[in-house]
Amino acid sequence: MxxxxxxxxxxxxxxxxxxxxxxxxxxxxxxxxxxxxxxxxxxxxxxxxxxxxxxxxxxxxxxxxxxxxxxxxxxxxxxxxxxxxxxxxxxxxxxxxxxxxxxxxxxxxxxxxxxxDVNGALLAEMAWGAAKGCASAAYVTVGTGIGAGIYTGGRLLGHPVHPEFGHIRLQRHPKDLGFKGSCVFHGDCLEGLASAKALQDRFGDPAALPADHLAWEIEAYYLAQASLSLVLMSRVERVILGGGILLADGLIEKVRVAYDMLMNGYVKDRATIELISTPGLGDDAGLKGGILLAMRGAGD
Incomplete structure (x- = not known):
């Protein structure tokens, strides 16, 4: 042929x-x-x-x-x-x-x-997933490290460089004061406290932890602070929390509860269950991001 x-x-x-x-x-x-x-x-x-x-x-x-x-x-x-x-x-x-x-x-x-990877996942979620129809959104990936992509005002924030959101500082959970953090640069930044590595370093294999383990209350508290920072800074319409850690039973619900406590009624643009979500594309978010980049490139 x-x-x-x-x-x-x-x-x-x-x-x-x-x-x-x-x-x-x-x-x-x-x-x-x-x-x-x-x-x-x-x-x-x-x-x-x-x-x-x-x-x-x-x-x-x-x-x-x-x-x-x-x-x-x-x-x-x-x-x-x-x-x-x-x-x-x-x-x-x-x-x-x-x-x-x-x-x-x-x-x-x-x-x-x-x-x-996180920007690609964000763009795909805005095209086909949990943030479809939104004019602004953020995607936070929680893995060995933590990264975030933010889309607002018709573009990716910071482009052509990208935010180092994983290294913002947080308020420590009162039951997590002894851990020094796993980040080699900053110790107890967001990545140093809430990444998969940080969980592993102080609690062991996250996949083996029961749903009622204190680790998840602590993790939710830190991810809620990350979500709060994104909303207060850029007023995004959706915060998507991705990565294998978010598969933990009940974690996203714990994040929403902690977010409401921390926000304390200040910003009420939309219900928290709508605001904070897991990826609509699941494990394919980054993959679909690659396809979307190719589609846009093919149209140039």
């Missing part, structure tokens, strides 16, 4: 710190192939990603028009920068100064468009 008979498709990657989730999608964003690739060193990881896309393209008799990447960071997201798409300083072995998008573009022969 000739190249002119091949259909055009898009590629999307949710480039996480431990797993790259890769998809091939139609121009309408409908996923037609997907694969999870464990992260190792850049050379092996990029080779596996490239092999997936080549095989999927061959199987579907397709050509890729554009590739979108929602990536772990820090990463250069300034399209005008010479290092656009390059991973910056990171403790991940071998990944510092890796030209992730340049390598993918060269290997696949397509333009690559990149955002941070």
């Amino acid at each position: 000739s190249g002119s008979d091949q259909k055009q498709v898009l590629g999307g990657i949710d480039a996480g710190g431990t797993t790259f989730k890769c998809v091939l999608a139609g121009l309408d964003g409908e996923i037609i192939a997907r694969k999870r690739i464990p992260v190792s060193v850049p050379e092996a990881t990029i080779a596996s990603v490239t092999a997936f896309f080549r095989e999927a393209l061959s199987m579907h008799n397709a050509t890729m028009k554009s590739l979108g990447v929602a990536s772990f960071g820090p990463i250069d997201i300034d399209p005008a920068s010479d290092s656009y798409g390059t991973i910056l300083e990171t403790p991940k072995p071998g990944w510092a100064s890796c030209d992730l998008c340049g390598r993918l573009s060269a290997a696949l022969g397509v333009p690559v468009h990149v955002e941070t």
Whole structure:
């Protein structure tokens, strides 16, 4: 079959710190192939990603028009920068100064468009998920670290750099005064107190903790403060809390209760159950973010 008979498709990657989730999608964003690739060193990881896309393209008799990447960071997201798409300083072995998008573009022969993982997830949630129809929203991802994306006034806040929201300072929970925090830079910042690593450091495996464990009251208190800061600072219409930690039974409800206590009736734009939510796209938020970046890139 000739190249002119091949259909055009898009590629999307949710480039996480431990797993790259890769998809091939139609121009309408409908996923037609997907694969999870464990992260190792850049050379092996990029080779596996490239092999997936080549095989999927061959199987579907397709050509890729554009590739979108929602990536772990820090990463250069300034399209005008010479290092656009390059991973910056990171403790991940071998990944510092890796030209992730340049390598993918060269290997696949397509333009690559990149955002941070949390910004990608936020844009996808605004297009198709929990913040669809909202003019402003924030997405907070809680994992090994904590990051946030904020969309208001028709753009991503801080672009082409991005907020370091995970390092804001918090009021300590009265039953959590002895823990010094897990952040190597600031100790007891948001990330140092509420990340998955912070929970692990003082309570053990979060997945093994019962729903009534004190850890979840403490975690909810810190995530409520984070939500409060976002609402008071930018008056966003939706705060989306994502990441595996939010799968804990009853945690989102505890966050809402703590938020109402902390807000104390001051801002009453909307009900808290509407304001604070988990991702509507679930675990696919970052992946759909990659597809959305590719869709926008294909339209340029």
